[in-house]
Amino acid sequence: MLDYPVGVAIKEIINENSNVKTFVLDAQLDAKPGQFIMVWIPRIDEKPFSLSKISGDIAITVQKKGKATEKMHEMRAGEVLGIRGPYGNGFDAGKARSACIVAGGIGAAPLVPLAEALQNPEFILGARTKNDLLFEERLKKCSELYITTDDGSAGEKGFNTQVLERLLGEGEKFDAVFCCGPEPMMRRVFEICESHKIPLQASLERFMKCGGLGICGQCSVNGIRVCADGPVFGNEMLKKMLEFGNSARLKTGRKVPLKEYAEWRQK
Amino acid sequence: MLDYPVGVAIKEIINENSNVKTFVLDAQLDAKPGQFIMVWIPRIDEKPFSLSKISGDIAITVQKKGKATEKMHEMRAGEVLGIRGPYGNGFDAGKARSACIVAGGIGAAPLVPLAEALQNPEFILGARTKNDLLFEERLKKCSELYITTDDGSAGEKGFNTQVLERLLGEGEKFDAVFCCGPEPMMRRVFEICESHKIPLQASLERFMKCGGLGICGQCSVNGIRVCADGPVFGNEMLKKMLEFGNSARLKTGRKVPLKEYAEWRQK
């Protein structure tokens, strides 16, 4: 097993919006939707990113947030990022025939390749504003796309979860729901799925150190490792994960309320 | 690669004669005729031995000579020997349709499985006395067997090489000759094959340390490693090996005449 970052060149950088860039890398991997890679920004940091493109050259889509992602947003094609992986279980798209995908913000990244792998799923894409919407073009081609924005600047005004609720209320029968996005959103999707008894696969996010090796425990949610046991979890696991939607661990390992964690992650 | 001795039990010990025992080991290997294993006698020594049986449980046939082989001859079924391997190129039995095998003394060991793999080869088995003859029963079943003894106590009196010469003189056409035995004998077989332009495969013996790893140089014959480049060599290689039949290296690495080497090996 070679689990150290190997430098690969950035082949192309796509500006998705003012805050989000997609980095196409000079690398091919045998990966499935929902898996992630650990990305090393030499001398700066190493972070997990979901694969937003898995066929041909792989790509990751990165939202500018902190030290590492700011540095990445300054990089140009030709510069080198180190990658290792892919890691994680990924989504199990296996039997889904009528699927609904719920994406919040940057959480759309791992869900686009999933949408492309499924048979015309319903895709509910949520973002704060029109400007924050991601992958609209790609998603239109492979899914029945619903759009929500918090401010109503595009699509429906409000949360993506309310579309899911409405569809279900209208009698749509989904045999699988997939979601990724801010944890409060995912918690809400989980509750909706639970009440409708629909199998959910939610992709969680936690700060990682060994990222995929499964030995440091940093990413654990009630003793379950997001990097090695997840990052995608089904209803049964989510039920056991009492910290899901509630708390997460800082770099010191201290467990704090999700809000405090999110604030720390913004830095 | 796991190239350290792993202890295996001795399953059965067959007394071939007063000086030679066959040890059937509780181990199976994917090996071909002419390959050898390194055998570790715990706390005593580690030595190369040819596989005298390769299908089912493997076996080695050992002549009592020095510290290690004496210790082995004292061992009983159930006791543990360490083995690693198989090593070496082995014989290339591939295209041989009318083969002649020339065996001298304990050199018969790697040649029996070879005889069993070929289509009824001629097999010239030489030994000092009747008592020293090995594998007669097994060989009768799979080959046209000729026997020579130095003292005439069985078969023809004289060297095995004289049978080879006679057969060739009588017009027999061999498309391959295989041999193993004391080096002066093999040198003679080589000369005979050269003059008759017959492809020879001779299995050489040298003192070994890394035995099969090919890194210590101890077993080298004119820069050619018996353990990793051999132990089986064809005419072209043998021609380059000026030390073949002439000299060999002691444990210190000193090159000495073959006679001095043989005397040291007896100890």
Add this chain to the structure above:
Amino acid sequence: MLEVDLCNLRLKNPTILASGILGVSRELLQRVSDSGAGAATIKSITLNPREGHHNPTIIGFEAGIMNAVGYSNAGIEEAKKEFADLSGIKIPIIASIVAEKPEEFALLAGEIDSLHQFSAIELPLSCPHTPGFGLLAGQGTPEATSAITNAVREKTRLPIFVKLSPNVPGIGELAKSAEKAGASAITAVNTLGPGMLIDINSRKPVLDFKCGGISGPALRPVAVRCVYDVYESVKIPIIGVGGILTGRDAIEMILAGATAIGIGSGIYYRGMNIFAQVCREMEMWMKKNKVKSLEEIRGQAHA
């Protein structure tokens, strides 16, 4: 048949989760216990919270794992909350504490002791990659080992495990000074090296701390030799740690003289089930070889 007595702790089997691997939360310890470990060690804690080194902190290479985590931990106050109640966990839990000075070690030991949740205290005096601690603070000398062990001994009656480095000239001597100062057992060993990995495309060392300690298969033969050396030097039991992946590796450590064995990197290679797997493999070997207890074969490689 795998039960062992380690400083009067009854372990149902000799496998112990090594410190720094997974042991950051009560629930992970529970899970390790459920996976069949005989005991578990928490990740080392310090007086104050520490973020540790920047990422990358942990990588896998051809022959093992390299890490420079740098003792990230939430500090003793958080630890007291996290581990306030371990009673539900049916295996002994070992606390691991590190500090810069003997007095600080003593203070932490006192806190741990008064929690009444832990069965022993481990003192890693041997980290090769964290400034202020272990080898980088000179804690790997006989003098420092002695001073720290003494200071902790005064604060607790719990068994003390002193964890040594393989990167010292005479590990036997070091073990002796720990034994003399009141150590109850020796944990051998911490990580090797340190080592460094450079990415040739970015031309930079990969670990943010540049170098890190080596664990896993690359370490195993060195760890076995260390356990063998320590066994010839002291009477107290040894916990053999380093590159144990299989029942074979565990038996090897016991033959070298270990009473119990630690597993860390093995979780990377075989998953959390490694504890049960190693135990099953040991049992199979024991049955085949008619060995009734590990006591029977302990240190036998010295014969």
Add this chain to the structure above:
Amino acid sequence: MLEVDLCNLRLKNPTILASGILGVSRELLQRVSDSGAGAATIKSITLNPREGHHNPTIIGFEAGIMNAVGYSNAGIEEAKKEFADLSGIKIPIIASIVAEKPEEFALLAGEIDSLHQFSAIELPLSCPHTPGFGLLAGQGTPEATSAITNAVREKTRLPIFVKLSPNVPGIGELAKSAEKAGASAITAVNTLGPGMLIDINSRKPVLDFKCGGISGPALRPVAVRCVYDVYESVKIPIIGVGGILTGRDAIEMILAGATAIGIGSGIYYRGMNIFAQVCREMEMWMKKNKVKSLEEIRGQAHA
């Protein structure tokens, strides 16, 4: 594009056969030269013939090779015959000598020098498994390193390569004392550990000397770190040795600061062609990365 200048020796490429691997005869050196090595080192020779340790002396394990050969060699008199004429070999050949005392080192160096066949003399002060020599004779201290290097320096004008151990607390300091005493280059490193392997069925250590030095992949990250440390400590060139199997590994060593690189165990993993293979892999990388000479990237990981 791979040429390097090592202490005024012009190497066509930076790969050097490490001491103790194959270098026991003129013809093996010839073969290594034919295989594409840039230079080759003979197996270390002593004053008197030595049989070395009993077999098993060399084994492969999961993560590398372990050996306790114990300096078997035919002694200086035989060596003078074996290497009396190296003129047919087109690459520089480096002599390696070991002895118990500085005067003996000096004597051997004089003999080597007067043969006029060798391009440099290597002094391994770092073997971890041969009583009377290297670490087991205290030759790995700054004082002994200095005394031995000095004594040899007085007997020869050939470049002197001092070969260090990775098993010492401060390799940088050691390199400094060698440099001060007149070393022309540092060879970093000799084998790691020592380690021990125990066969669980016979319940005995496998190597007859029980423990042995570790080389190959398990050693590589430690060797890279050592080269990195030495590069920050001295001005003389470094020959990086330890676990190099590929062009990647060779470039990694050069980025750490090595001028040339040694290959030993790699022959086990990739055969004798490894020299040509490593060179081709280095060239491919250099072309892709528009690097014109190794000089350009030497030590760049320190930037």
